[in-house]
Ligand SMILES: Nc1ncnc2c1ncn2[C@@H]1O[C@H](COP(=O)(O)OP(=O)(O)O)[C@@H](O)[C@H]1O
């Protein structure tokens with residue numbers, strides 16, 4: 001517990017310390033990165049470990065089916081969990097189940113209703129939305145900034161710690177499309193970095209985390225059997241020098 005707020009552990013070895021203790025509970029955190037940078041795995045991992053320490057999580061998937069996600073997380077090394085710990089809402093399936101009339105409804109409102117009902121009846125404290133971009137394509141982008149503002153505000157009111165996954169297109173340096181970076185309390189940015197002709201490293205950087213004294217430098221994100229860890233990244237210019245030292 002810090003002054004008036006408590007911190008959520010990421011269960012990523014080394015990351016809580018780098019974040020200044022963890023993620024302030026009740027924050028809205030955007031986890032952004034290009035495809036394949038383990039956004040889904042990282043967020044699910046954080047939810048999973050917190051749920052074994054008393055949290056309850058709602059994972060809204062728009063990118064892949066609930067079944068596919070469960071298989072991927074099992075292959076990734078996570079053990080079994082039950083629906084009272086992590087409840088996966090499969091929007092693709094929901095969409096098929098809704099009548100034609102409903103499909104024309106505002107998806108932001110549908111989402112907020114689902115979350116509200118789930119929070120009121122089952123007391124979830126964590127929420128993940130995977131991904132914002134899939135939601136944008138579903139919404140039809142009439143007035144994305146206004147609708148996004150509405151979504152961030154509504155989720156904030158429920159008091160949940162929220163993870164919003166954002167897909168950054170390959171080659172783009174833009175983390176957010178519609179001002180999510182201003183609205184979010186925190187931004188974790190994932191990036192593949194070519195360290196030589198054949199090797200690529202996954203890097204994680206906390207761009208922003210309100211209320212805590214965060215390190216803003218880049219970390220190498222490692223994973224082993226369902227557990228993530230971060231280590232300080234070696235600056236590109238010093239990599240060859242470092243390797244020589246290590247080989248001595
Ligand atoms: N069982 C696994 N063990 C380790 N890494 C995996 C495993 N399955 C997938 N990956 C890696 O994770 C990447 C996809 O992770 P994912 O979390 O789906 O990324 P994103 O959500 O950013 O697209 C793949 O590109 C692959 O390199």
Ligand SMILES: [Mg+2]
Nearest residue numbers: 039040063130
């Ligand atoms: Mg994903």
